[in-house]
Amino acid sequence: MPRATCGRPRDPSEIFRSSSPLELFFDLIFAVSVSLASAQLVDAEIHANVASGLVAYLMVFFAVWWAWMNFTWFAGAFDADDWLYRVLVLTQMAGVVILAVGTTPAMAAGDFHLIIVGYVVMRLALVVQWIRASRSNAGLRKTALRYAVGIAVVQVFWVCYPLAPADWALPVFLLLVACELLVPVIAERAGQTPWHPEHIADRYGSFTLIVLGESVLASTAAAANAVENASQLLQFSLLGVGAFILVAGLWWVYFSSDASVWLRRRRAPMVFGYGHYFVFAAAGAFSAGVKVLLDHEAGSSGLSSATAVATLSIPVSVFLLGVWLLILRLCLRGAYKWLFPVGALLVGCAPLLAQLTPTAEADVQIAVVSVLGAAAVMVLLVVLIEASGVRERAEPAGAPAAG
Structure with a gap:
């Protein structure tokens, strides 16, 4: 399809509209x-x-x-x-x-x-x-x-x-x-610009991958620290595994449904666009939380274990709730629709585990145990999405007919 010329609008029904x-x-x-x-x-x-x-x-x-x-x-x-x-x-x-x-x-x-x-x-x-x-x-x-x-x-x-x-x-x-x-x-209000659903979904997906990439880098740093600090090998290794499971889960959740379908049928671009501020900001804060936990485990942070875990788990919870509100809430059906936000809130409650876990009997630091607990909940959320069959459906639940 030809591009627009001199600022003329592009065709919103253009086929194969990916990021340039x-x-x-x-x-x-x-x-x-x-x-x-x-x-x-x-x-x-x-x-x-x-x-x-x-x-x-x-x-x-x-x-x-x-x-x-x-x-x-x-x-x-x-x-x-x-x-x-x-x-x-x-x-x-x-x-x-x-x-x-x-x-x-x-x-x-x-x-x-x-x-x-x-x-x-x-x-x-x-x-x-x-x-x-x-x-x-x-x-x-x-x-x-x-x-x-x-x-x-x-x-x-x-x-x-x-x-x-x-x-x-x-x-x-x-x-x-x-x-x-x-x-x-x-x-x-003077006239809607001709936005392209597939293109917008592709662009937001690309930026999501960028901010999640920061978290992958942080998880890799955990693995590198594990190799360099033999005395804390177990702690850093488990932290890296837990962080990677969380970021992989965030990716799985975000791309479990085609957002362009909802954009095309619901025609509510500003809700989708504005709401992603919290999704993107949470993803960036999550990568920061991973690095904070690395420093906490290394003993170079003055934060408590619960606070250190909160810097990671709360952004994850906000990300999950944001994706649920913007996309999954319209796609999940039945009990799955409400079980997902419950699981997202449980991830945010991981700092409570850091306060309840006894240090004397634990083989690893409390913060690592809490991160692994949050990772376990994330796995359950991915299982929930797969069990719901949302990735097999092309239309959001209750989507109105076109036209």
């Missing part, structure tokens, strides 16, 4: 920002600054996720792939690099200047993209102009954000986040 090489390149640039944000979260959690570190992580992650999401949905509708489109996308990538550099000062010292510079560069490049789209299609001109004006206005307030008093920094940030989220809601 430029989109995949864009994802890899964003992976750097996710990795750096996760690393800073690890540093905060190791030094027992869990609450403040988590708040800073969620703030930085919003900038990463929102910029990625806006590009993804725009490219899904107006991917012209001409020279100007590529230059503008590469400009957005340059903004991502600036944002990635600003991740460390933002999370370590609360200095968001570089983050804002990178973010505004990305957003202004997108404004130009929307202006191009408005000039190329009369039917979507009003929608495109609403996007362009809305994004541009919000960027003015972001530039002023560093001037906010320290006590008002978080409330002002949340207000600006609300403004960003409202731009698509208001713009789409």
